[in-house]
Amino acid sequence: MSIHKDALVKKLESKEAVIGIVGLGYVGLPLMLRYSGIGFRVIGIDIDNAKVDALNKGESYIAHIAASRIANAIASGFEATVNFARATECDALILCVPTPLNKYREPDLSYVTNTVEALKPYFRAGHLVSLESTTYPGTTEEELLPRVEAGGLTVGEDVFLVYSPEREDPGNPDFETRTIPKIVGGHTANCRDAGEALYKPAIDQVVLVSSTKVAEMTKLLENIHRAVNIGLVNEMKIVADRMGIDIFEVVDAAATKPFGFTPYYPGPGLGGHCIPIDPFYLTWKAREYGLHTRFIELSGEVNQAMPEYVVSKLINGLNEHGKALKNSKVLVLGIAYKKNVGDMRESPSVEIMELLEKRGVIVGYSDPHVPHFPKMREHHFALSSEPLSSDNLANFDAVILATDHDCFDYDMILAHSRLVIDTRGKYRTPAQNVIKA
Template identity: 80%
Template sequence: MLTIESTLAKFQKKEAIIGIVGLGYVGLPLMLRYTAIGYKVIGVDIDIEKVDKLNAGKSYIEHITSDSIANACNDGFEATAEFSRVSECDALILCVPTPLNKYREPDISYVTNTMDALKPYLRKGHVISLESTTYPGTTEEELLPRAEDGGLKVGEDVFLVYSPEREDPGNPNFETHTIPKVVGGHTAACLKVGVALYEPAIDQVVPVSSTKTAEMTKLLENIHRAVNIGLVNEMKIVADRMGIDIFEVVDAAKTKPFGFTAYYPGPGLGGHCIPIDPFYLTWKAREYGLHTRFIELSGEVNQGMPQYVIGKLMDGLNDAGKALKNSRVLVLGIAYKKNVDDMRESPSVEIMELIEVKGAIVAYSDPHVPVFPKMREHSFKLSSEPLTAENLATFDAVVLATDHDRFDYGMIKQHAKLIIDSRGKYREPAEHIVKA
């Protein structure tokens, strides 16, 4: 007979089988953690190529080693595209994308389609945890009715929780288990089971009163960053007009030991969360008759930064007696942040598209992205250019979009004809460097 106590005991004794649906930047680190501490893990993904690669012990994400995947396979991890395998699992952790559609509105089709695929295989004892970033109310409005569609009762037969992911790819200071985990349950019993699911794997679990609270927590974390980055990006434009180096200003301001957190400007926002999460809240707020003006304004500023960089590129070429049209432009770094291969929502890609639209010949160099990947909305048939003195000299301008540590900035400065620096790597003024 199923009881909450027997369900809790399964997790505490590591007898539970963990099912992770979506084996990407969130799902894979979670799989590695559960496998490492002795749980059997079954991973489900609709991408057959990805499944085959993982089962062969190969990683497709740069900062996750193939050795770690091979070790997980040796410890019993299996990847599959068959949703029927979830009937073997005790926990179903959903780590699927939640992008925006072309109208900048939430697209939760990956979440709802996944739940629809899981429905036929749900059984008593399952705990379902959604980790994908979404608007407050998604778990109650979309997952709850689907979970109960077959006659199961949430809180008694199955347990529904929301626990937002907090991965930071490429950050060496944090691992999956060292990042505190917020968990909200649909009922008190759901919360109890959700905490039991994550406590063995995560050093600190932070229970909250509801799934809505957990959903809003994730949005606040990333909107906080988006708004502050929007502020410093706007300050950059003002400082530039006044002949002030905004990076020097931020460095000076952060010496204040209280009341200030340093955020640095750039060519726009990237990654799966920060460019997207504000739109999830603003969309949902309209249902309550609210207009989130402050959040939306920061979004407008951040969305305008790639165009600002293009304006600086055109100014720099114009000062050199050239037009952007027919110029050869090299974009340095196309991942959304330094030292990773993650391309999600990268502003570099928009910069590349804007350059191409203006009639220039665009190329890129990125040691973490050897070939331009398949993306839902963007397509370039390009490979990373070798970053040599001879090759740099063939380009009319280079745009520093992502400041990877592996770039040789001294060599770039010496051999590039024109540098458009959107990351503040070059602090000393030079005739051929334009700050953007």
């Protein structure tokens, strides 16, 4: 029994609670819109002044989120701030910050720990803290719990600690924040109950699990499942290619089986904030227990080798046209990590661009979702998106179809490109100027 929990649950059920979203990116922004849209007052906290200023002006910086939705949230009382002291006004704090890998491919929890340290002076009785960032099992207990309790509060009685992994799929029209079931694990039963009360008004289905560790492991399993199966089909692609078989036709045929098979399609490598990163969170943590996750690490090796494989296909194609790779002009089509979005996190397209530049290639790109190459932590190109026209395509020795946006005119690309390296299986009919990669 906790009077703080009972009071918090009541406030959440009546929508009198104030929701704080910490980190206003691809996860935090849709979550803010959902809570604002159902009648909660929401305060957004971010360290990026530019994001905060844009939101307070009613502007969106994410392509698939319309500015009108931001304006509606502001009209409903939403405001963004860089001032972490505003956390005292909130009843629930949902942390949606990055969890990348460092250069040694080890978990970088600095965004999580720095965020909690910044919030630490403002934790109070009645607060609910929910971490949504993907991480290794034990993070909530090992990193958040001692910091939340540092001021003398007791988790489970005074404050409530939850892990609820994000499951956003940017650009997927079939799912939205509301319709994707939400995993919720609490540090105690009271924490779990408070977490259920937080998410139940906003999400159609809340799935309760027994602990934060189970919730953390669930998220990793979901993404490792994808990474391993994509690694498998990428390896199958190489074998099929040597045998003169179209792997995309094979996957399509296998997908007609109504049981026991889930189709995964090959590509130029893994991208996004989850699939290329999350498996290594588990492999790193497993070493603490004396375990070596060979299966996961092998799939990682296969997937990480794909950009080099694409470049090798380009080299072969240019060679057949009597052209050296060095000083060739190559256009990369699509630099977002997946189609129909502008999200470039961990995009294999960018790695392909870097591999080409190191080999003396004159690189350009075309991606209407990314008009200008953005500032990134590790990648730097002073480029803007090339217009896709018959004349411009003719200026390039080859184009690499890396991300298959629906807005591309694929017939025009085929008709006017000297050489197309197709990593996405868009051109199923054999053509003299198409090489599958």
